[in-house]
Amino acid sequence: MSEPKRMHPISIVLQMLKLIKDAIIPLAVGFIAFFRNLSEMFWWSPFALIGAVLLISGLTAFLHWYRFTYRIEADELRLESGVFVRKKRYISKHRIQSVNTSANILHRLFGIVKLEVQTAGGGKKAEGEIGALSKEDAAGIQQFVKRKEQRDTETDSIEDLSSVKRAGYTLSFRRLLAAAATSGGTGVFFGFLFAITQQLDNIADFNIYSIAFDWLLEQSLVLSILFVIGSLALTWMIAMVGTVFKYCYFQITKQGEELFIRRGLLEKREITIPLHRIQALKVEENIFRQPFGLLAVSAVIAGGGAESDKHSFSTILFPLLKRSELQHFLKEIVPGFVVETAFRKPPKRARLRYAFVPILISMLITGVLVYFFSWYGLFAILFILLTVCFCVLDYKDAGVSWTADMLTMRYRELSRITVHVPRKKVQAFRESQHYFQSKKQLGTVKISVASGGAAGSSFKVRHLAEQDAQAAADWYSFRS
Amino acid sequence: MKREPRNRIAASVKKVWRINAGLSMLVPAIAAGVPTYFMDDWSIPTYIIYLGWALIVLAAGIFIWLLPGIRWRRWRYEVFEQEIYIQHGIFIVTQTIVPMIRVQHVDTEQGPVLKAFKLATVSISTAATTHRIPALLLEEALELRDRIGTLARVEEDDV
Known part of the structure; x- marks a missing residue:
């Protein structure tokens, strides 16, 4: 595939829709504020406006499509784009951290996908993005990246895919519902609701909170409590629907040295992660799940996660597992990361x-x-x-433990989090002590790993016994 | 928290820190100076003015006189063949270990104040973090940068 290729022509339509979507609000506001007078004079002005918008966005989208090419040459994925300013981006396949494809409803209508290539560079956006291409072409690019992965890790150079050992897990429907019911998404939804009502405040001149508060005060106590419970239940259910959409048909398989993740109801995503690119493995038990012995497993990857959450740079490996299944799951899917449980706890x-x-x-x-x-x-x-x-x-939860080449840290930030980090992936190790800690011979341990954020991700366990913190530092140090 | 790294940073950095702290104290000083000047016009009680200035003098004492000394005494580093070892912090003392093979690149930089004192900052970046040694004598900084650069090149170990 060394010939420069264009995207699927349907991307013109997708790009157009995107442009219109981005421009619709300012346009509508502008029209109402300014063109209303005009439309009284010329009845056709709204149609002219719509026509102009269609024409301009169509032309822009066409040029964008026309000038965007991708090809594979000399072990690089080469993307060229830009109408006036030519932009060439060559990504060496040796630097690719993961390749993801996704397909939203429009993509699926035309049987195409969007492909994202992540490198270790910081930033939220994928370094390489091809907006619309056929599934075969996407598979071709994935294959191209994979070939090197196998050479790199020195497994047999040409391996038939079917002969590679496979292991896989699928999320059952019951699990999906349980995951949705116990996801912390409710909090995110509340944040969203808050943002929306703030906007409402700005537009209309009333304060929705004071109205709600006044109304609540007028009601009897029982009624207000019922109201609060009812609205909580409602937001919970809406958050649940979001999780169901995201993790529906979740499936993870391991082929050779790679993980494949497939998920999504409306927007389908496929994520490919080479095992040796995993920087840290994170096991998260949130407060709704921990009492039931349930947990979620995710991986921190240098290129950033494939999730759309803004705060997490990790990629979910499995949304819901029982604690008793964890060992087996890790052994099957990420064999390097087997859990060590003899924690050194704070005194x-x-x-x-x-x-x-x-x-x-x-x-x-x-x-x-x-x-x-x-x-x-x-x-x-x-x-x-x-x-x-x-x-x-x-x-009670805090603790660290380590084996020769793996560090495990457990701490709580509302959810109980256990991270496993290979020694090789720890970028820097910090041991710190403030005045009150030094009086009691305590110390805090913090490590940093590469992840999507410019500053990387860090994990810390606070107030360990000084000698344990020191022992951990010695374990990490190359001098001892 | 026992073994301290051996090397100190340049002692003249205390002056740099004092100058920087003095400059940043100008902002509250101006913020307090204006109401003092218009004290009678705006009918501000005298005790508030006194209180404000007392706070500013106190802060200046802490930030200009006290902290740079402590900070300098805490700041230590040592470069071994296989790792860089850094200690800093006034209230929270932090000791950092950065293995050589994790170092991605080393920079030296020099702002106007540092330049006046012939000092430079060395920053050491890994794939996740950046560590700064705030002030070394210029030649020392350049030498350290080159040394870390050579030591870090030894092994190709990808993220």
Whole structure:
């Protein structure tokens, strides 16, 4: 495939729709504000506007398609684009971290996919992106990247795909529902709702919160509680639908030294991850799942995750597993990362350190609430109790352990998180100690791994015994 | 937290830090100076003015006089053949280990103040982090950069 190729022509339509979608709001606002007078004079002006928009976006999209080519040459994926400024991007296949394809509804209508190539460079966007190409071409590019992976890892150079050992897991429908019901997505949804209502505030001149609050105060206590529970249940269900869409038909298979992930109901995604590109393995038990012994497994990859979440640079390897299945899953899918459980935990004298700051903050908040709402604010005592519970869990969960070439850290940030990082993938190791820690011979350990963010990802376990922190540093150090 | 790295950074950096701290204290000083000047016109109580200036003097004392010394005493580094070892921090003392084979590139840079004192900053980047040794004598910095550059080249180990 060394001839320069264009994208599937349908990408003109996709690009056009995208341009129109991006421009529709300013255009509509502009039209209402400015062209309304015009349309009273010339009845055809709205149609002219629509025509102009179609023409311009169509032309731009056509040029974009016409000037965008991709080809494979000299072990590189070469992308050239740009109408006025020619942009050439050559990505060496030795630097490719992962190749993903995705297909939204429009793509699926025409049987094409979008392909994204991730390298280790920072930034949220994929380094190479081909907006629309046939499935065969996408498979061709994936094959091209894979060939080198196999040579690199020195497995037999030409291997028949069918002879490669396969292992796979599929997410059952029941699991999918359970994953959706226990996902932390509710919080994200609340954030979204908050953003929307903020916007409403700006547009219309009323404060939705004060209205809701006044209305609530007028109702009886039982009714307001019912209302709150009802709206919580509603947001929960909406968040659930989002998870179902995302992880429907989730399937992960391992072929040789690569992982294939396939998922999505409306937007289908296919992700390819070479095993040796995994920087860290993350096992996350959120507060809804932990009591049921459920967890999610994800991988930190240098090119950034294929997820659309803004805060996580990891890629989900499996959305929901039982704790008892974890060992087997890891052995089958990511054999290098087998769990070591003999943790070195923070000593008893660290308890105060875990409790001090969170409890202080929650007491301050309670104080403020009591000051403003008099005795209603006493409800915030519940909040203090929750904080205490959280501190206890935080202290109990923390720990580090290591084998010759793998570091395992466990800590809590609402969810309990266990990360396994190969020693080779730890970019820097930090041991820190502040005044109060040094009085009690405690230390904090923090490691950094490469990930999509410009600053990488870091994981830390706080308030370990000083000698444990030192031992971990010695384990990492090349001098000892 | 026992073995301290051997090398200190250049002692003249204390002056640089003091100058920088002094410059950044100008902002609160101006913010306090204006109300002092218009004190009578705006009818601001005198005790507030005194309190404000007392705070500024206190902050200046801490940031200009006290902290640079402590910070300098804490700042230590050592470059071994296989790793770089850095210690810094005033309240939180951090010791960092950066293996040579993880180093992606080394830079030296020099701002106007550093230049006046013939100092330079060395920053060491890995695939995930950047570590800065804030001030070394220029020749020392260039030499260190080259040395780390050579040591880091030894092994090709991809992310």
